[in-house]
Amino acid sequence: MQTPAPARIRLLLLTDTSIAFSGGSERFLRNLVTLLPRDRYDITVVQLDAGGFPESEKHHLADGDAARIVHLPVEAIYGRGGLRALRTLRSMVAGGGFDIVQSHHEKSDLINALLPRRPGCVHISNRRDMGYKKSAKLKWLFRHLNPRFDCVVAPSQQILGELARSEALEAGRMLWIPNGVDTQRFHPRPPPARAAIRQSLSLQADALVFGCVARLTPEKRHVDLVDAFARMHATFPQARLVLLGDGPLQGEIEARVVSLGVAGAVRMTGMRPDVEAILPALDVGMLVSSTEGMSNAILEMMASGLPMIATDVGGNRSLVASGATGLLVPARAPGRLAEAMLALAADPALRHRMGEAARQRVEREFSLAAMVRAFDQAYRRLADVA
Structure with missing residues (x-):
């Protein structure tokens, strides 16, 4: 029957x-x-x-x-x-x-x-x-x-x-x-693909690239991210920052980047339809919001094999296992954020371990x-x- x-x-x-x-x-x-x-x-x-x-x-x-x-x-x-x-x-x-x-x-x-x-x-x-x-x-x-x-x-x-x-x-x-998160769409890419994406973004092969996917709105706290990046860039001049997103604060963030003297090290791409191709070309993913529910952006960056630096707010602490898949820092604290960026910048092996653990956690749980x-x-x- x-x-x-x-x-x-x-x-x-x-x-x-x-x-x-x-x-x-x-x-x-x-x-x-x-x-x-x-x-x-x-x-x-x-x-x-x-x-x-x-x-x-x-x-x-x-x-x-x-x-x-x-x-x-x-x-x-x-x-x-x-x-x-x-x-x-x-x-x-x-x-x-x-x-x-x-x-x-x-x-x-x-x-x-x-x-x-x-x-x-x-x-x-x-x-x-x-x-x-x-x-x-x-x-x-x-x-x-x-x-x-x-x-x-x-x-x-x-x-x-x-x-x-x-x-x-x-x-x-x-x-x-x-x-x-769609782990088939968001996944790590082999070195040749990473190199090609970096070239398209005018990023040097040896650059240390931090990236953030978020709307340019007040609660995403790009001002803290840019301030922290400027501090760590003084120690790691090969560092670069890629901001994927658009929004009402674009002019303000652009002006902040210029005033801090890091305009040559920051790429503001707007919101890209091919974000899944860009993320694997980064070295560290970031989200520094003052409030979050449960971020799809964090999941997509983790699925792409990136270690995360995120603020310890809302659902972020459910996604980022601090010390294992990334680092959690207080919100609205550019100094602490810069310290976390410096810690990952100085330790390629740690970045690699955290990135692999992040990918595995997404595949297993999200x-x-x-x-x-x-x-x-x-x-x-x-x-x-x-």
Whole structure:
């Protein structure tokens, strides 16, 4: 007797940003949409990004019809766009077309919490950071809205702990699913490939290259990174710094680099679509944020075989085993950061051991397949689908 095919889950994903963007939460959502089994999911993505509908979204979703994308631009949740999006989504959900509604970021969470509840539809909030952008009033509001969610999922235990503390989130609603990285896309490269990438970036073969993948925004603390690099560059003039990312602080960071006299040693590439090719050409990966949830950038650098220097905040301490796969330093401490950079600069053997251990840890604990499998299992359990 032939076994019946599993029932298809109708999944509605709400996000404040376009999935074509290059940030960690957008990469997470693209991975989820494209890798969930297509024969078991019907996926609709509703984007509340007010910046317009990028044509590049079709490119980012891989070939085929992985998801239907709907654009409902919202400037302010309490404005006309927010009310219009709420009305549209209430109609979509009330019609019984979805088994699961999952939201990402504050606007989407607020709308999700206000949608009608009906039997057979599960509401999930996916929290990706430590809530550093939430005001005290917004945290107060979420204390009252969190019971509207059947489940709140987060990629790190630190995020869930903060939600319990600041938003009175109940343990029974918490679900921890770590981020995953594509270890086939992000992997070490042989010396000839490294040399070719370095040449394309105007980096000498013998340069000691530190790199950071992050948006140029205040919480990523590029100012601390540049200050620390300038200090260590005085001791290691062959050191170079590659900053992959763009953002509102680009002009400020460029000016800082010039004022510190290291403009010739710093490469600011903007956000590159080929980041997986650039990372293996580096010697040390860095992320020095003042706050983090669970960084996809750290996972991608570790998967590329890089030892990490990261700040001891949020989920970073769950990823970087200090002394084994990299070094953890306090946030907003350029002096301590420079000391860590000097320590790795002076010890090639240590860099090599940490880089190998970092790759092995990602393969063992943070694979993309494991993350998608965990979401698939959680969805089927919450939706009570065999």
